[in-house]
Amino acid sequence: MNLDTLKFDIVICGAGPAGSTCALALGVSGLKVALIDKDSFPREKVCGDAVAPYVKKVLNTIHPDYAKALDEFTLKEKVNRIRFVAPNKKKLDIQFADEGFISTRLNFDNFLFNLAAKLNNVQVFLNTTVKDVIRIDNGFHILSGNNISFETRMVIGCDGAHSVVNKKLTHTSMDLNHHSGAVRAYYKNVSGLAPGTFEFHFFKDLLPGYFWIFPLPDNTANVGLGLLSQNISNENTNLRNKMLHIIASEPQLKERFEKAEMISPVKGFGLPLGSRKVSMSGKGFMLCGDAASLVDPLSGEGIGEAIVSGRYAGWQAQDCFRKNDFSADCMKDYDEAVYKKFWQHHLNRYRIRKFINHRAWIINGLVNLAEKNKWFYRRLAKIMS
Numbered sequence: 334m335n336l337d338t339l340k341f342d343i344v345i346c347g348a349g350p351a352g353s354t355c356a357l358a359l360g361v362s363g364l365k366v367a368l369i370d371k372d373s374f375p376r377e378k379v380c381g382d383a384v385a386p387y388v389k390k391v392l393n394t395i396h397p398d399y400a401k402a403l404d405e406f407t408l409k410e411k412v413n414r415i416r417f418v419a420p421n422k423k424k425l426d427i428q429f430a431d432e433g434f435i436s437t438r439l440n441f442d443n444f445l446f447n448l449a450a451k452l453n454n455v456q457v458f459l460n461t462t463v464k465d466v467i468r469i470d471n472g473f474h475i476l477s478g479n480n481i482s483f484e485t486r487m488v489i490g491c492d493g494a495h496s497v498v499n500k501k502l503t504h505t506s507m508d509l510n511h512h513s514g515a516v517r518a519y520y521k522n523v524s525g526l527a528p529g530t531f532e533f534h535f536f537k538d539l540l541p542g543y544f545w546i547f548p549l550p551d552n553t554a555n556v557g558l559g560l561l562s563q564n565i566s567n568e569n570t571n572l573r574n575k576m577l578h579i580i581a582s583e584p585q586l587k588e589r590f591e592k593a594e595m596i597s598p599v600k601g602f603g604l605p606l607g608s609r610k611v612s613m614s615g616k617g618f619m620l621c622g623d624a625a626s627l628v629d630p631l632s633g634e635g636i637g638e639a640i641v642s643g644r645y646a647g648w649q650a651q652d653c654f655r656k657n658d659f660s661a662d663c664m665k666d667y668d669e670a671v672y673k674k675f676w677q678h679h680l681n682r683y684r685i686r687k688f689i690n691h692r693a694w695i696i697n698g699l700v701n702l703a704e705k706n707k708w709f710y711r712r713l714a715k716i717m718s
């Protein structure tokens with residue numbers, strides 16, 4: 334069997350939000366970059382599809398044209414309100430100044446990937462699964478499933494929650510207390526959708542997890558449920574059954590789903606949470622997004638984290654090439670930048686998650702208090718933003 338070996342300065346494994354953004358950040362570097370993905374685009378990714386408002390600002394820091402392109406990207410539903418439904422069924426709406434949006438990952442990831450694929454210095458390899466990452470004298474040898482191998486000075490692992498790059502280059506193992514599981518399905522015609530509003534429904538036996546309804550264009554919605562993996566394991570929870578049971582049995586939801594049609598299967602995936610510090614880099618490599626366990630431990634959001642870390646990795650890579658220094662020490666600046674941005678925030682949200690674990694009365698009390706007290710309402714809005 335003949336193996337073609339292609340040489341690059343940098344190989345980015347995975348072209349999701351982290352990988353595509355990393356490629357964008359390397360766009361004007363003059364470095365020869367390979368962007369590899371096991372799938373072709375557009376492709377699905379199991380997700381709630383909610384994209385944080387700050388993502389536009391991050392793209393803007395790479396190039397204003399990317400922020401403009403995001404403005405012009407129409408396959409999204411703008412969102413500026415969160416609705417909490419407490420276990421006692423009381424509702425609280427929190428309004429935000431900044432607008433985020435919801436867009437199926439089929440569309441959003443395709444949008445980002447297409448921006449990256451246009452770059453002159455980036456060569457794209459789709460339907461190319463990274464199988465092994467082997468250290469060689471001056472970098473890495475990357476073996477893929479389709480007879481191509483890559484030789485590179487630096488590898489950036491953006492290959493998601495089951496990252497091969499992470500497995501091969503670090504000793505991080507999964508910890509159920511720092512990991513969540515979640516499922517989602519698409520529905521049409523769910524009644525009572527409030528425009529521009531994320532809905533979070535809390536139930537006593539689901540805390541600190543939650544059930545969500547996120548509105549999408551064309552009267553469709555992303556409906557799902559997520560829970561800490563330790564709780565899933567302790568309680569032997571089947572997330573799919575749990576989600577369908579909630580829809581069928583909770584009176585306020587049952588009514589809203591009466592005429593709704595499920596237009597996709599229920600699919601699940603894992604979320605490596607950013608509530609513990611892991612090894613995100615080493616000699617000649619960096620990990621971004623889910624591969625670096627950067628998902629928000631309370632909300633389960635990780636798209637923004639993937640985009641921010643992808644950008645930092647792109648910038649850090651340029652710095653290392655400028656200095657011709659690929660040591661673990663040089664890469665460490667990347668970890669510092671990412672943790673400076675997210676660690677305290679994630680830690681606070683981890684503490685909140687621990688605090689509300691199975692305590693429905695806390696959510697009931699918070700919703701009550703926020704309704705009556707303007708100062709507390711603003712605090713809660715800040716914590717949730």
Ligand SMILES: Cc1cc2nc3c(=O)[nH]c(=O)nc-3n(C[C@H](O)[C@H](O)[C@H](O)COP(=O)(O)OP(=O)(O)OC[C@H]3O[C@@H](n4cnc5c(N)ncnc54)[C@H](O)[C@@H]3O)c2cc1C
Nearest residue numbers: 347349350351371380381383463493515622623634635636
């Ligand atoms: C049910 C659920 C709901 C969620 N809801 C939200 C939400 O509403 N908002 C939010 O911000 N986050 C949400 N998340 C988290 C979010 O999906 C992830 O944090 C985000 O996708 C991370 O982006 P990434 O680029 O790091 O990884 P990914 O998006 O997983 O991209 C990884 C890429 O690598 C490719 N790849 C994987 N393995 C290989 C390989 N061996 N070789 C080559 N390519 C490979 C994949 O094909 C993929 O394109 C949710 C997650 C789940 C499971």
